[in-house]
Amino acid sequence: MVTASTVQITVLRGRDEECRAIRRLLGDLPDRGGALVFEGEPGSGRSALVGYAHRHADRCAVLASAGLAGEAALPYAGLQRLLDPVLDRADELPGPQARLLRRALTGGGCPAQRRLALGLAVLRLLAVAARDRPLLCTMDDVDRGDLPTAQTLAFVARRLRRLPVAVVLTATVAPDGLPGHRLDPLDERNSATVLADRLPHPPVPPVAVALGAAARGNPQALVDLAAVLTPAQCRGDEPPPDAPPADGALGRAYRARLDELPADTRGVLLLAALDEDGDPETLVRAARAGGATVAALAPAEVAGLVRVDAHRVDFPHPVARAVVVAAAPLAERRAAHLRLAGVLDGPDHRLGRALHLAAAAAGPDPALAAELERAAVTAGGPRASDVLERAAELTDDPAHAAARRVDAAAYAWTAGSVRRARRLLSGLAAGPVPAPAAARAELLRGEVELRCGRTPTAVRTLLGAADALAATDRPLALAALARAGEALCVGGEQYRYADLARRARALARPGDPPAVELTSAYLAGVAATLNGDLHQAGPALRRAVVLGGQLADPARTPAALSWAASAGLLVAVDGAAHRLAEHAVEVAHARGELSALPRALELRAMAEYWLGRHEAAADSSREGLRVARETGQANAAAVHVGLLAVLAAVRADRETCLGRLREIGEGPAPHSRPRALAQWALAVLDLTDGRHADAATRLAALARPGTGRGQVLVQVMATPYLVEAAAHLPHRPAAAAALALFDRWASSTASPSRRALSARCHALLAPRGSAEAEERFRAALRLHPADAGFERARTALLFGRELRRARRPRDARTHLHDAWEAFTLLGADAWADQATAELRAAGESVAAPAPAAAHLLTGQQLRIAQLVAEGATNREVAARMFLSTRTVDHHLRNIFHRLGIRSRTELARALT
CATH class of the missing domain: 1.10.8 (Helicase, Ruva Protein; domain 3)
Incomplete structure (x- = not known):
């Protein structure tokens, strides 16, 4: 076990605004007083903020107390403990006030009609105590103690403006009439x-x-x-x-609150904890079946153990739910499950009813297990894995139970629960497994290993699964081969792809369904591409793209769409590849297939890179990285980090690039895709800094053309940078070989952008100042699509630099100005600076343009800006554009920065 630090942590992470509010409150003393209330769930940092206030109250006298549940039935007990140090100064109050205060604090109570007078007496006492020094009063967990104390302190807190007194309270919910600082979860x-x-x-x-x-x-x-x-x-x-x-400090805090609740409250709370759907109507009916009502939950809400609204009953943290369930005796849990099953009698509640019956079952029950399996398959989604595992536990036939565990593992993996999937798969070794289930388990093991483990192991496992499935399930066998092909490419062993194509040809049949034909065509096309046979590769890959666009449910899976998108990238139909990858993302979201999202987002990012949408590509990769990390897909995460490093390097963002490279570290294997992407990113930084030999060496080492070893596809993507670096060197054999491969690929596609890059590369390798170089540069500019802003600007910059160095400054300035303006509109500041330097060297000064707001934004930024200008919230924008709220926040900050505005109102004005 790692030994946690014993050093006292005085910096409160993620609570900067709250700490500033405390410092402002104390800083205003003695000129004016005030109050702060911090509300949040247990463990959110409320007590830490009270401690922060104490540490910063060096100029103040301090009165401190906390609400105690054990004194909740004793009126004014909390107030007595808070004021005890200054009660000797009650003699300085007017006689009636002093007597009323002493009576209340010594157990004599306070009549309802005298509560205002009591509140004023407390206020007067605090004013007396603050005559010598400003006073800080704190009450932690004010809502856990007696209610009269909480009401009195709230009364006082609202009347401190003219007194040198500061009050800091914490509660699960702020008292009425006091502004509360809600302690949100840390980012x-x-x-x-x-x-x-x-x-x-x-x-x-x-x-x-x-x-x-x-x-x-x-x-x-x-x-x-x-x-x-x-x-x-x-x-x-x-x-x-x-x-x-559950036995940590947070669990103990929830257990302490639970132990203080009445028995009927704990009973209804247990029902709420066992009903994970959180339907209030279900809880109402189940409580009534046990002779209780949901009104019994009120003390649990006050204690912060549960949240109830018109649509859902929820717990503030999973630990709270776990503590409630664990604290109940087994007999009570079984009775609660049966009550819940008894009220879930509709067809929509089939799964929930079966689960509750299964939880109450005492031993094997084949009929109930079969019902659980049917309900799980019908419902699908993340819960299906739990349901099928429970069905396996209730199954008396070991082989049948093993098959259900394989299905449970598949659902767990699909939902993004790697640990659960691995646990279920590892448990299969304990008993007999039917051959079909064993083959599916191997396929699943191979896919998990591909995304989360070692690619050589993934290849062996997937090939074994393909052999086992070949005779009984050809579509799954082909899928296993396609996954094995991904593992070979990620690991840098593309030379072995030919064997996959041979196996796939043996499995293909005339008249195969579209999804099966798509997989066969994809495998054949990738193998031919890696073998250099681009004339054979093109038709197969284009067929895969067409079939991908024609798929219908249920064959329209994220995996099939991703293979079609990958095929589209290989034949440079970037728009189609982007649409297919986008559809893969949408389908994965809709079906809850989290395990498929990182790969789909990787392909979308690749398509956006080729389309020149670098910020959109970075957004896709950031989202892919987040999902990959949340689902434990370490290999997929490393690929996304590598992509983000490349995108940062291409935009000359050195700090971000190096930060991403540190995230990759030394973990990936030498010839793996993440390592190749890292080397590409470093090479771009080398090129930007003028270290041309270093850049060329890095990029030339990515792969060995002709052998299929290394990252051939990454090197093809990076060839324009390799050639640009080699153009400054006397010997260029590696660049010439890579360019020859790039030329063959570009000429086999119908992509003007690829042929434009090819022409630019040839211009860079032509003799400086020659007619050939100029002709190639002009051809590149003609071939660049109109929307290829970044790459066209790079070509214009390189052409302008060539003309200036050939002592043709007048001709150079036209292209340099075009480059500078494009980089400025794209927000590529580092490249715009390079164009500015070249323009000045060519004898022209530069002034900033004033383009329309829409021209300053990328397509995705413009769409977000339009939705926000129409009044949509960030969450609504995220839902409509299939982005995370965090991504929309990031975009909106960039939009405000680019347009030089500070508010949504100004944004709406800027767009009109």
Whole structure:
């Protein structure tokens, strides 16, 4: 186990605004007083903020207390403990006020009609106590103690403006009439920092993301997770915990609150915890069946254990739900399950009813197991894995139970739960497994290994699965071969792809359904591409693209659409590839297939790169990285980090690029795709800094053309940079070989953008100042599509530089000005600076343009800006554009920066 740090952490991560509010409140003393109320769930940092206030109250006298549930039935008990240090100054109050105060604080109570007078007496006492020094009063968990204390302190807190008194209260819900600071969950960055604060070594980024997701942004949950993290888990060698420990500080806090509740409240709370659907109507009926009502939940709501609204009953944190269930005796849990099953009598509740009956079952029940399986297959989604595992437990036939566990593992993997899928698969070794189920299990193991483990192991496992499935399920056997092909490409062993194509040809049949034909065509086309036979590759890959666009449900899967998108990229039909990848993303979202999202988003990012939409590509990769890390797909995450590094390097964003490269580290194998992307990114930085030999050496080492070893496809993508670097060197054999391969590929496609890049490369390798170089540059500019802003601007910059160095400054200025303007509109500041320097060297000064707002934004930014200008919230924009809210926030900040505005109102004005 990693030993968590014992150093006191005084920096409150993610609570900057709250800390500033405390400092402002204390800084205003003694000129004016005020109050702050911090509300949030247990573990959200409320007590830490009280401690922060105490540490910054060096100029103040301090009165501090906390609400105690054990004194909740004693009126004014909390107030007595708070005011006890200054009660000796009650003699300075008017006689009636002093007597009323002493009576209330010594158990004599306060008549309802005298509560106003009591509140004024407390206010007067605090004013007396603050005569010598400003006063800070804090009451932690004010809502857990007695209600009269909370009401009195709220009364006082609303009347402090003219007194040198500051009041800081914490509660699950702020008292009426006081503005509360809601303590939201920590974001990913602050969660990672909290973990780093408490561990000897920060966890690797994927582990930090997984722990942040498990903690749901709760600071105490993060601290509890850090306390149980092992060194292997911290390094990412073993899966990290998927939930905070129930016996940690957060779990104990919830258990303490639970123990204080009445028995009838705990009973209804147990029903709510066992009903994961959270339907209020179900809870009402189940409570009534047990002789209770949902009104009994009121104390649990006050205690912060549950949240109830008109549409859902929910728990503030999974630990709270787990504590409620664990605290109930087995007999009570079974009775609660049966009550819930009894009220779930409609067809829409088939799955829930079966689950509750299964939870109450005492032993094997084949009929119930069969019902669970039918309900799981009908419902699908993330819960299907839990249901099928329970069905397996209730199955008395070991072989049948194993088949159900394989199905449960498949559903778990699809839903993004890698650990659960692996656990279910590893459990199969304990008993007999039918041959078809064993073959499907091998296919699943291979796919998990492809995304999360070692690609050589993935290849062996997937090829074994393909052999096992060949006689009984050809579509799945072809899918296994396609996955094995992905593993070969990621691992840099493309030379073995020919064997996959041979196996695929043996499985293909005339008249195969479109989805099966698509997979066969894809495999044949990729194999021919890697073998250099582009004339044979083109028709097969184009057929895969066409079939991908014609697929209908249920064959329209994310996997099939992704293979079609990959085929589109290989024949340079970028628009079609982008549409297919976008459809793959949409289908994966709609079906809850989280495991398929990172690959679909990778292909979408690749298509956006070729379309010149670099910011959109970065957005796609950031989303892919987030999902890959959340689902434990380390290999997919590394590919996305590599893509982000390349995109940052292409835009000359050195800091971001190097940060991404640090995330990749030394983990990926030497010839793997993430390592190749990292080398490409470093080479672009070398090229930007004028280290041409270093850049050429890096890019030439990505692959060995003709052998199929290394990252051939990555090197083809990077060839324009290799040629640009080699143009400055006396010997260029590697660049010439790579360009020959790029030329063959470009000429086999109908893509003007590829042929434009080819022409630019030849211009760079032509003798400086020659007619050939000028002719090739002009051909490249003609071939670049009108919307290829970045690459066309790069060509214009290189052509302008060539003309200037050939002592033709007048001709150079036209192209340099075009490049500068395009880079400025694209927000590529570093490249715009290069164009500016070349223009000045060519004898022209530069002034900033004033383009229309729409011209300053990328297509995606413009669409977001239009939706926001129409009044859509960030969440609504995210839903309509299939983005995360965080991505929309990022875009909106960039939009405001580019347009020089500060508000949504100004944005609407700018667009009109």
